Amino acid sequence: MNLELPELPFPLRPYGPDGNWSHEDGVLTGWAGPRQDRFVPPTGEAQDTASDAPRLLGAPQGDFQLIARVKVGFQAAFDAGVLYVHVADRDWAKLCLERSPDEPTICTVVTRGHSDDANSFVVDGDSAWLRISRTGKAFAFHASLDGKTWTFVRIFALGTEPEAESALVGFMAQSPVGEGCVVTYDHIEFRPNWPKGLRDGS
Numbered sequence: 001m002n003l004e005l006p007e008l009p010f011p012l013r014p015y016g017p018d019g020n021w022s023h024e025d026g027v028l029t030g031w032a033g034p035r036q037d038r039f040v041p042p043t044g045e046a047q048d049t050a051s052d053a054p055r056l057l058g059a060p061q062g063d064f065q066l067i068a069r070v071k072v073g074f075q076a077a078f079d080a081g082v083l084y085v086h087v088a089d090r091d092w093a094k095l096c097l098e099r100s101p102d103e104p105t106i107c108t109v110v111t112r113g114h115s116d117d118a119n120s121f122v123v124d125g126d127s128a129w130l131r132i133s134r135t136g137k138a139f140a141f142h143a144s145l146d147g148k149t150w151t152f153v154r155i156f157a158l159g160t161e162p163e164a165e166s167a168l169v170g171f172m173a174q175s176p177v178g179e180g181c182v183v184t185y186d187h188i189e190f191r192p193n194w195p196k197g198l199r200d201g202s
Contacts, residue, residue: 003028003056007188008066010058012170019054019173028068028185030054030173032079037176038094042114055084057170063135065191066169069147070097071127076178077101081185083130084172085139087159094172095141095153097128104128106143108154120153129187135194137164142195147187149201 003012003023014021016038019030036053060066070081080098094109106120106128120143129144137157142150158164173183196202 005188008058008190010060012056012058015055015057016052017054019056021054021056026186026188028056028171028188029182030056030171031182032173032175032180034179035176036180037078037174038092038172039109039176040090040111040113040115042116053172053174055170055172057084057086057168059166059168060190062192063194065131065133065193065195067129067131067147067187067189067191068171068185069127069129069187071184072097072099072104073182074099074104074126075181076175078174078176079178079181080107080174081183082172082174083132084170085132085134085158086168087163091159091163093139093156093158095130095132095143097123097130106153108141110156110158112158118154121151132169133195134164134167134169137161139164140195140198152199155198
Protein backbone atom coordinates (compact mmCIF):
# COMPACT_ATOMS: atom_id res chain seq x y z
CA MET A 1 0.00 0.00 0.00
CA ASN A 2 1.36 3.41 -0.99
CA LEU A 3 1.90 6.10 1.64
CA GLU A 4 1.22 9.77 0.97
CA LEU A 5 3.27 12.00 3.28
CA PRO A 6 2.21 15.66 3.39
CA GLU A 7 5.88 16.64 3.56
CA LEU A 8 6.68 15.03 0.18
CA PRO A 9 5.37 15.89 -3.32
CA PHE A 10 5.49 12.24 -4.45
CA PRO A 11 3.95 9.00 -3.10
CA LEU A 12 6.00 6.30 -1.38
CA ARG A 13 5.75 2.59 -2.11
CA PRO A 14 7.15 -0.27 0.01
CA TYR A 15 9.85 -2.54 -1.43
CA GLY A 16 11.54 -5.63 -0.06
CA PRO A 17 10.47 -7.34 3.18
CA ASP A 18 7.52 -5.95 5.13
CA GLY A 19 8.65 -2.94 7.13
CA ASN A 20 5.32 -2.30 8.88
CA TRP A 21 5.61 1.30 7.67
CA SER A 22 3.31 3.85 9.27
CA HIS A 23 3.05 7.64 9.40
CA GLU A 24 1.38 9.55 12.22
CA ASP A 25 1.76 13.09 13.56
CA GLY A 26 4.72 13.79 11.29
CA VAL A 27 6.63 10.65 12.31
CA LEU A 28 7.39 7.83 9.86
CA THR A 29 8.11 4.48 11.51
CA GLY A 30 9.58 1.32 9.99
CA TRP A 31 10.90 -1.99 11.27
CA ALA A 32 13.78 -4.14 10.07
CA GLY A 33 13.48 -7.84 10.75
CA PRO A 34 16.27 -10.24 11.79
CA ARG A 35 19.30 -10.28 9.51
CA GLN A 36 17.80 -7.85 7.03
CA ASP A 37 20.27 -5.69 5.09
CA ARG A 38 21.00 -4.44 1.60
CA PHE A 39 24.64 -5.11 0.77
CA VAL A 40 26.68 -6.96 -1.86
CA PRO A 41 30.06 -7.88 -0.27
CA PRO A 42 33.03 -6.53 -2.25
CA THR A 43 35.16 -9.52 -1.22
CA GLY A 44 33.09 -12.16 -3.03
CA GLU A 45 31.28 -12.96 -6.21
CA ALA A 46 28.32 -10.76 -7.04
CA GLN A 47 25.31 -12.73 -5.87
CA ASP A 48 22.39 -13.39 -8.19
CA THR A 49 20.18 -11.55 -5.72
CA ALA A 50 21.35 -8.85 -3.32
CA SER A 51 20.35 -9.19 0.31
CA ASP A 52 17.29 -7.14 1.11
CA ALA A 53 15.74 -4.89 3.76
CA PRO A 54 12.49 -2.90 4.09
CA ARG A 55 12.43 0.21 1.92
CA LEU A 56 9.83 2.92 1.34
CA LEU A 57 10.61 4.78 -1.87
CA GLY A 58 9.27 7.30 -4.35
CA ALA A 59 10.40 9.15 -7.48
CA PRO A 60 10.99 12.90 -7.11
CA GLN A 61 11.39 15.02 -10.23
CA GLY A 62 14.38 17.23 -11.00
CA ASP A 63 16.96 18.49 -8.53
CA PHE A 64 16.07 17.89 -4.91
CA GLN A 65 17.10 17.52 -1.28
CA LEU A 66 15.44 14.91 0.95
CA ILE A 67 15.97 15.59 4.65
CA ALA A 68 14.93 13.72 7.79
CA ARG A 69 15.96 13.31 11.39
CA VAL A 70 16.58 9.60 11.92
CA LYS A 71 16.30 7.83 15.27
CA VAL A 72 17.33 4.17 15.63
CA GLY A 73 16.39 1.72 18.37
CA PHE A 74 19.86 0.18 18.39
CA GLN A 75 19.97 -3.44 19.54
CA ALA A 76 22.92 -4.97 17.68
CA ALA A 77 25.95 -4.04 15.61
CA PHE A 78 25.12 -2.50 12.22
CA ASP A 79 21.48 -1.74 13.05
CA ALA A 80 20.73 1.42 11.08
CA GLY A 81 18.24 3.96 9.86
CA VAL A 82 18.89 4.89 6.25
CA LEU A 83 18.13 7.38 3.53
CA TYR A 84 18.36 5.33 0.36
CA VAL A 85 18.66 5.97 -3.39
CA HIS A 86 17.99 3.32 -6.04
CA VAL A 87 19.03 3.86 -9.65
CA ALA A 88 19.15 0.27 -10.98
CA ASP A 89 19.30 -3.32 -9.71
CA ARG A 90 23.02 -3.04 -8.96
CA ASP A 91 23.32 0.74 -8.69
CA TRP A 92 22.10 2.09 -5.35
CA ALA A 93 23.40 3.88 -2.26
CA LYS A 94 22.75 4.26 1.46
CA LEU A 95 23.33 7.11 3.91
CA CYS A 96 23.09 5.55 7.37
CA LEU A 97 23.01 6.29 11.05
CA GLU A 98 24.48 2.93 12.04
CA ARG A 99 25.90 1.25 15.12
CA SER A 100 29.27 0.51 13.57
CA PRO A 101 29.96 -1.69 15.43
CA ASP A 102 29.88 -0.23 18.95
CA GLU A 103 29.11 3.46 18.47
CA PRO A 104 26.44 5.29 16.45
CA THR A 105 28.21 6.42 13.28
CA ILE A 106 27.38 8.17 10.02
CA CYS A 107 28.17 5.57 7.34
CA THR A 108 27.75 5.37 3.57
CA VAL A 109 27.51 2.55 1.06
CA VAL A 110 27.59 2.97 -2.72
CA THR A 111 26.86 -0.14 -4.77
CA ARG A 112 27.97 -0.51 -8.37
CA GLY A 113 27.69 -4.27 -8.80
CA HIS A 114 29.44 -4.72 -5.44
CA SER A 115 29.05 -2.47 -2.39
CA ASP A 116 31.71 -0.29 -0.83
CA ASP A 117 31.49 0.73 2.85
CA ALA A 118 32.82 3.88 4.54
CA ASN A 119 32.46 5.39 8.00
CA SER A 120 32.30 9.18 8.38
CA PHE A 121 31.95 10.36 12.00
CA VAL A 122 30.66 9.14 15.36
CA VAL A 123 27.37 10.50 16.72
CA ASP A 124 26.65 10.93 20.43
CA GLY A 125 23.18 9.45 20.81
CA ASP A 126 20.63 7.54 18.80
CA SER A 127 19.56 10.23 16.33
CA ALA A 128 20.99 12.44 13.57
CA TRP A 129 19.82 14.43 10.58
CA LEU A 130 20.49 12.98 7.13
CA ARG A 131 20.21 14.59 3.69
CA ILE A 132 20.34 13.19 0.15
CA SER A 133 20.62 15.64 -2.76
CA ARG A 134 20.56 15.11 -6.53
CA THR A 135 21.40 17.08 -9.64
CA GLY A 136 21.63 15.21 -12.96
CA LYS A 137 23.37 11.92 -12.20
CA ALA A 138 25.24 13.34 -9.19
CA PHE A 139 24.18 12.62 -5.62
CA ALA A 140 25.48 14.21 -2.41
CA PHE A 141 25.25 12.93 1.16
CA HIS A 142 25.27 15.24 4.20
CA ALA A 143 24.67 14.70 7.91
CA SER A 144 23.95 17.07 10.78
CA LEU A 145 23.64 16.97 14.55
CA ASP A 146 21.13 19.84 14.71
CA GLY A 147 19.48 20.04 11.29
CA LYS A 148 21.08 23.43 10.67
CA THR A 149 24.81 22.96 10.09
CA TRP A 150 25.52 20.20 7.59
CA THR A 151 28.69 18.13 7.32
CA PHE A 152 29.64 17.02 3.82
CA VAL A 153 29.97 13.23 3.69
CA ARG A 154 30.16 12.19 0.04
CA ILE A 155 29.44 13.09 -3.59
CA PHE A 156 29.23 10.53 -6.37
CA ALA A 157 27.65 9.69 -9.72
CA LEU A 158 25.40 6.66 -10.06
CA GLY A 159 24.14 5.00 -13.23
CA THR A 160 23.44 6.84 -16.45
CA GLU A 161 21.92 10.32 -16.33
CA PRO A 162 18.45 9.10 -17.45
CA GLU A 163 18.57 6.36 -14.79
CA ALA A 164 19.68 8.80 -12.09
CA GLU A 165 17.00 11.33 -13.02
CA SER A 166 14.30 8.67 -12.52
CA ALA A 167 15.87 7.30 -9.31
CA LEU A 168 13.79 6.09 -6.40
CA VAL A 169 14.65 7.69 -3.06
CA GLY A 170 13.37 7.32 0.47
CA PHE A 171 13.79 5.36 3.66
CA MET A 172 15.20 2.01 4.75
CA ALA A 173 15.72 0.08 8.00
CA GLN A 174 18.33 -2.64 8.51
CA SER A 175 19.53 -5.14 11.11
CA PRO A 176 22.21 -7.24 9.36
CA VAL A 177 23.35 -9.38 12.30
CA GLY A 178 20.67 -8.62 14.90
CA GLU A 179 17.12 -9.62 15.65
CA GLY A 180 15.62 -6.47 14.22
CA CYS A 181 15.22 -2.81 15.14
CA VAL A 182 12.75 0.04 14.83
CA VAL A 183 13.60 3.27 13.02
CA THR A 184 11.69 6.55 13.10
CA TYR A 185 11.99 9.57 10.84
CA ASP A 186 10.67 13.03 11.67
CA HIS A 187 11.28 16.62 10.52
CA ILE A 188 10.94 15.21 7.01
CA GLU A 189 11.52 17.92 4.42
CA PHE A 190 11.74 18.12 0.63
CA ARG A 191 13.53 20.94 -1.19
CA PRO A 192 13.32 21.18 -5.01
CA ASN A 193 16.94 22.28 -5.51
CA TRP A 194 20.58 21.26 -5.19
CA PRO A 195 22.44 22.78 -2.18
CA LYS A 196 24.16 26.08 -2.89
CA GLY A 197 27.37 24.85 -1.29
CA LEU A 198 28.41 21.29 -0.46
CA ARG A 199 31.21 22.08 1.99
CA ASP A 200 30.17 25.36 3.62
CA GLY A 201 27.76 23.90 6.20
CA SER A 202 24.62 25.04 4.35
